[in-house]
Amino acid sequence: MLVLLLVLTALTIWGVIRLVGDVFGPLTAVAILAGPLLFIFVACGFYMLQPNQAAAITLFGDYQGTDRATGLRWVLPWMMRKKVAVRANNFISDKIKVNDLRGNPIEMAAQIVWRVVDTAQALFDVDDYRAFVTVQVEAAIRTIGSRYPYDDFEHLEVTLRGNHDEVGVELRKELIARLAVAGITVDECGFTHLAYAQEIAGAMLRRQQAQAVVAARKTLVEGAVGMVEMALAALSEKDVVHLDDERRAAMVSNLMVVLCGERDTQPVVNTGTLYT
Secondary structure (H helix, E strand, O other): OHHHHHHHHHHHHHHHHHHHOOOOOHHHHHHHHHHHHHHHHHHOOEEEEOOOEEEEEEEOOEEEEEEOOOEEEEOOOOEEEEEEEOOOEEEEOOOEEEEOOOOOEEEEEEEEEEEEOOHHHHHHOOOOHHHHHHHHHHHHHHHHHHHOOOOOOOOOOOOOOOOHHHHHHHHHHHHHHHHHHHOEEEEEEEEEEEEEOHHHHHHHHHHHHHHHHHHHHHHHHHHHHHHHHHHHHHHHHOOOOOOOHHHHHHHHHHHHHHHHOOOOOOOOOOOOOOOO
């Protein structure tokens, strides 16, 4: 069609030259009258497609197909062309407030990489596919956020904070299912922000600190009990000293104080006995 356009251009120029030279005949009339009309007809059918760009072709409102070949393209002028970019798009959602599985208010935001795979669905099944992506991302974040707890200090459940990869896979499945109607797929996604809401952040921090202290104390006591058992067993095995129940209880108490205390021990020299 590009060659035909050049031929029509040359024909029109030839007709104008003959007309200026007062050489008028049937061929000159065809060149002057039909040449420009055919030129406009052919020229209106050209369009250009860049890499990773497609064009949905319609004929009087009837979808005819999608052209994905890059470069200079041509269709009949009365066919409408709607270009759609099929490149990957990066989208970062706003921070939204969600209630997790336990009802705690948390703030979440996500980043997704999406692209159009079906141009007909993107153009004709939804009103605005970019706005559709924005709304569905927020809805998917709320769904996933309410499906899991933010944190589990006993490490028995899947949580938003402790299982990023697993929850990210779940978010991607949810997004693919929601965006399939618009002919859009999600290549990757992940959370960019995840935190307790400001109104409970301070209380949750104190709770985490308290539970960390309790866990540390538990570990310390378990270790101290093991060391006391070891010490008593070694004393009995080597027959260093014979301890009755009362002296054994006193030694256990002293050892536990020494091992579990946060301050350095200050030994006291006892010149008497346990009973006097």
